Amino acid sequence: MAASPGGRPAVVLLSGGLDSATTLALARAEGYRCHCVSFGYGQRHAAELDAARRVAAALGAAEHRVMGIDWGGIGGSALTDSSIAVPESPTEGIPVTYVPARNTVFLALALGWAEVLGARDLFIGVNAVDYSGYPDCRPEFIEAFERLANLATKAGVEGERFRVHVPLIHETKAGIIRRGLALGVDYGMTVSCYQADAQGRACGRCDSCRLRRAGFEAAGVTDPTRYGA
Amino acid sequence: MAASPGGRPAVVLLSGGLDSATTLALARAEGYRCHCVSFGYGQRHAAELDAARRVAAALGAAEHRVMGIDWGGIGGSALTDSSIAVPESPTEGIPVTYVPARNTVFLALALGWAEVLGARDLFIGVNAVDYSGYPDCRPEFIEAFERLANLATKAGVEGERFRVHVPLIHETKAGIIRRGLALGVDYGMTVSCYQADAQGRACGRCDSCRLRRAGFEAAGVTDPTRYGA
Numbered sequence: 001m002a003a004s005p006g007g008r009p010a011v012v013l014l015s016g017g018l019d020s021a022t023t024l025a026l027a028r029a030e031g032y033r034c035h036c037v038s039f040g041y042g043q044r045h046a047a048e049l050d051a052a053r054r055v056a057a058a059l060g061a062a063e064h065r066v067m068g069i070d071w072g073g074i075g076g077s078a079l080t081d082s083s084i085a086v087p088e089s090p091t092e093g094i095p096v097t098y099v100p101a102r103n104t105v106f107l108a109l110a111l112g113w114a115e116v117l118g119a120r121d122l123f124i125g126v127n128a129v130d131y132s133g134y135p136d137c138r139p140e141f142i143e144a145f146e147r148l149a150n151l152a153t154k155a156g157v158e159g160e161r162f163r164v165h166v167p168l169i170h171e172t173k174a175g176i177i178r179r180g181l182a183l184g185v186d187y188g189m190t191v192s193c194y195q196a197d198a199q200g201r202a203c204g205r206c207d208s209c210r211l212r213r214a215g216f217e218a219a220g221v222t223d224p225t226r227y228g229a
Numbered sequence: 230m231a232a233s234p235g236g237r238p239a240v241v242l243l244s245g246g247l248d249s250a251t252t253l254a255l256a257r258a259e260g261y262r263c264h265c266v267s268f269g270y271g272q273r274h275a276a277e278l279d280a281a282r283r284v285a286a287a288l289g290a291a292e293h294r295v296m297g298i299d300w301g302g303i304g305g306s307a308l309t310d311s312s313i314a315v316p317e318s319p320t321e322g323i324p325v326t327y328v329p330a331r332n333t334v335f336l337a338l339a340l341g342w343a344e345v346l347g348a349r350d351l352f353i354g355v356n357a358v359d360y361s362g363y364p365d366c367r368p369e370f371i372e373a374f375e376r377l378a379n380l381a382t383k384a385g386v387e388g389e390r391f392r393v394h395v396p397l398i399h400e401t402k403a404g405i406i407r408r409g410l411a412l413g414v415d416y417g418m419t420v421s422c423y424q425a426d427a428q429g430r431a432c433g434r435c436d437s438c439r440l441r442r443a444g445f446e447a448a449g450v451t452d453p454t455r456y457g458a
Contacts, residue, residue, distance in 0.1 A: 068299030076345030101341035116305030
């Protein structure tokens with residue numbers, strides 16, 4: 001898929017994982033000029049940022065930026081605090097991999113960039129079916145953010161309307177994979193693992209790895225994930 | 230005002246300026262244990278972060294953290310992009326000192342910290358009277374954020390309720406100054422100027438300086454601001 005300079009601008013949140021890669025492919029297929037953003041927020045590994053760069057280039061993003069968040073050492077999540085272990089078996093309720101207010105922070109930063117770009121469309125690959133129970137992946141959260149965006153911004157005050165697109169929200173992991181494959185997404189480029197190694201190889205045991213692997217199985221396609229030791 | 234280890238915890242956004250110092254004093258007077266947060270977000274000068282540290286210590290904050298935001302070079306505001314000049318005379322509409330989605334980003338980060346702390350109260354010194362026309366200082370923005378906070382978080386899903394306190398929202402600058410003085414706030418410590426020098430001395434000409442100076446005049450008290458060249 002070649003880069004297209006045309007189209008309406010959109011900001012696409014890109015983690016380097018399977019869902020956001022599919023979301024970028026869908027936004028491109030709808031004709032958007034995609035300005036992708038990833039976040040360095042103290043996560044355990046940089047492999048997902050490398051993956052995001054590769055995915056952005058492969059899927060014809062207009063540009064890719066990395067924004068940085070320094071939480072000032074507050075901890076509070078297994079993904080940002082190395083003293084909390086990533087669970088390797090299913091847990092009850094909202095897991096310790098939940099990062100407090102993460103999607104609120106990410107969407108807020110993306111909104112700021114959208115306003116600078118003159119973009120009114122944001123894309124985020126949240127999913128409320130095969131997910132980990134995070135509150136900020138639910139439709140009611142997205143609707144509340146959209147409402148906030150239109151009150152928070154100069155563009156909103158001037159009568160413009162921001163829209164947060166969540167094309168995968170009601171999709172199963174297998175369904176996401178099928179849609180992405182149909183658009184030529186190479187999932188071998190993506191990294192979903194919470195604790196991938198420096199080469200981007202997945203652990204195969206964390207919640208995110210389990211959901212991903214089950215998705216490939218249910219879709220009936222070969223899992224291209226590179227697993228480590 | 231001595232530091233108090235007791236009280237309900239609250240997260241207080243502290244910029245180093247006049248409004249947020251007053252807000253901290255009010256939160257302390259209500260008996261909250263105040264966890265203050267300031268943001269390094271590429272603003273033109275570090276003097277306001279120095280001021281925030283002094284204010285937090287003087288007003289008995291339990292702690293003070295600085296979180297960092299790297300916008301990835303998106304620009305778009307006179308406060309974060311040195312190629313855009315800070316206006317030195319009044320302008321029409323929302324000024325170029327508006328930072329896209331800034332308060333949304335700040336409140337989102339503060340919300341994350343509140344969740345880690347087990348705090349349900351956030352304080353922010355936004356003001357909709359003597360202000361610069363920023364959309365994210367209006368009551369409807371704050372209400373929408375509060376609603377979002379309760380959908381975005383684990384605590385919200387579990388039935389807890391976050392509250393965003395805006396004790397100054399309907400207050401004039403003179404009224405804010407009178408309330409702060411009654412609580413012992415030393416405004417000589419605070420820096421409101423958009424382009425203070427390295428010693429924290431104000432320009433006296435930007436929008437923020439003009440509103441502040443007029444506030445001291447209207448309150449009938451001596452302006453303790455240190456002005457530079």
